[in-house]
Amino acid sequence: MLEVADALAEVLKHARPLETETVALAPAALGHVLAADIAADIDSPPFPKSLRDGYAVRSADCAAPGAELKVVAEIPAGVVPTRSVGAGEACRIFTGAPLPEGADAVVMQEDAQALGDRVRITDAAVKPRQHVYARGTEMRVGAVVLRAGTPINPAAFGVLANVGKTAVPVYPFPRVGVVATGDELVEAGTKPDPGRIRNTNGPMLTALTARGGGRPRYFGIARDARASARSLIQEGLDASDVLLIAGGVSVGDFDLVPAVLAELGVTFHVRQVRMKPGKPLLFGTAPAGQLVFGLPGNPVSTFVCFELFVRPALRILGGHAEAGPRTIRLPVAQGLAESNDRPTYRPAKLEYGPDGLSVRPLAWSGAPDLVGLQPADALIVLPAGDTRCDCGANMDVVLLG
Template identity: 50%
Template sequence: MGTVVDRLLTVDEALRAVRERAVLLEPRSCLLAEAFGCCLAEDVTADLDLPPFDKALVDGYAVRSSDLSAGEVRLVVGEEIVAGRTPTRALAPGEAAAIMTGAPLPPDADAVVMVEKTRRDGPDVIIEDGRVRSGQNRLIRGREMRAGDVVLRKGLPLNAPRLGLLASVGRSEVLVFPRPRVAVVPTGDELVEPDVVPGPGQIRNSNAVMLQALAGTAGAEVCSFPIAPDELAKLHSTLERGLSFDVLTITGGVSAGNRDLVPEVLQSLGVTRVFHKVRVKPGKPLWFGVGPPRGDAPGTLVFGLPGNPVSGIIGFLLFVRPALLALSSQKQSVPIVSRRRLARSFIHSSDRPTYYPSRLSPDSAEAEAAIEPLDWAGSADLRTVAQADGFAVFPAGDRHYQAGEVVEFLHLG
């Protein structure tokens, strides 16, 4: 599991430490209606042939192709077969059967003529063009799958078509890697809820709803707690409840002030600190540890995110999201980091790698949009980030970047 470190880690070192401790959650059986977005924890096989019979792909007439030739052909209509009913007999020479889409073909029929290419004449049907090939508009038995075929492999994320496929092979429940359960705990005496007008020295709690949304997009089940005050006893009680979840994210209380009580309380609850502080801007004070085992389940992954909202977003994208995906066997559906050209020149100066709010330039003529750093006021400036598509990544140091230079881009979505 690695050792506890006291030095300032790079982003890559911190991410490795997180991933080492993000142990895949135990599989559980889940109803199909609740399994969307989860990853399969088993191979799934077909219980029968599908389709279970030769079936019509269109409304029309089942025929024997050997009865047909060029030009019009007249056939006797023997019976009508609707979806959900079975033919009563084989198709005789010179005979057709009226049939609906999805219905089984009668024995000896090997094609279906669309109703639009026919006309009825009393008990007969006239095929307007008899050039019909064997197999036309027919789906043969077992074309989709045969009984015993593996139709879905372990590890696949369940989207809507895959859920439909599970239902088609008789599954009402399936074994999955469950969604991580995430607790979001905002802390700080200065916080008030969004519907409260802040008093002197107070700010509204914007972090909780942001983290709840970010965790939800990573496939987690999220519970947002009420604001926890900077008071040992109440903070202890709140964080103790949070340790019953797979992941506990705490905002605020992890810096170096005398009211930053979170690390002290976590230690008293048996949480082992793995690292505190990362060489990144914004978000340096990030705290990460692992709680005590929860019976047979591994300890909760605990992330103490800085209270400034942009720092919290960066910390989530870099460390919390990868942990959530690892817990549930998910893979990143789209790259979260890409390499993009700068749409304009930019001067950067910092002793830490900086994640700078930027938008994808709508005026770019390239196949991939260039990135345009925004006019940003720092880690509390959420308004600017609300206009961003992600964050341009500028390495530590002083440099004047020219338009067209390539840098990494951390996508927000």
């Protein structure tokens, strides 16, 4: 039985970034990771531009309070100035417009008084470069503006558009197959007969996968018969970079998944992890390189194992430099006293208060309790043995999502 850190290291040892692809600069690219450096093809801004509506002036002409200047032109945004500003002159200018030759500052219109074809400057301290965004301040031609490994967020869309990119090389989202197992399961649209329960792991894992940077595909429920399990698992392997199998991985008579995976050539690297919930975790690699996770049947166990092991693998396959999970130390907003035979990951909720961020344990009845898990955005890590933690004491916390 491996410790959590050792099991995660084993998973990450077999996770490699996927082959890159080119995607259009469209909403579907959001969240992808860039696979190459992106350089500027022009200076930005490509000319010195005004940051305010007002008047383009020579700062030296505005040294005396109440200086009056002759207005010789008007420059809207998008119009190239046709004349320069000489001594005692000014140009009416608008935000984003190019600064004319000779001008070195902009006076806001609130600090000026229009007098027909003249303007009186009421700003008593006009400085060179005032309200002027110099050419190339944001980026210079040839400079790298986005590094390989950068996740594409909305601001990156703007940067890419600014350097003329309509398509970029990225790491694809991993294809993730999801299979549930068990004769007791029925799908959500069916009312369970006595002895049956609805399948919660399938929908939850597809949602976790989508949130975690993968492209999920649900293959259905494999029944507790070797032929059914083998057929569905083989179908999932053939169409996936990562296969998630919920249930059937423990040591019961109907836990057929390990035997079926062995028949399909899967090499096992993790068989159990010293943790709670989630001990019966299975991880292996298929002959074609797919990552295979056999997850516990209890839904909270499945959720915790996904966050601790599957999500980090998806991040590496998708090109992220940091796998996670993200762990920080936070004060608890409520005291804890528990005794656990293994390190335990307890659902919790982050709270923002006057003293900063803290974490509050949620009411939770154990591995089957999805209702208790639902509000969680964190997991408090409780060590094995007797744990007593007073309110305000710091604990390790895994951040979710």
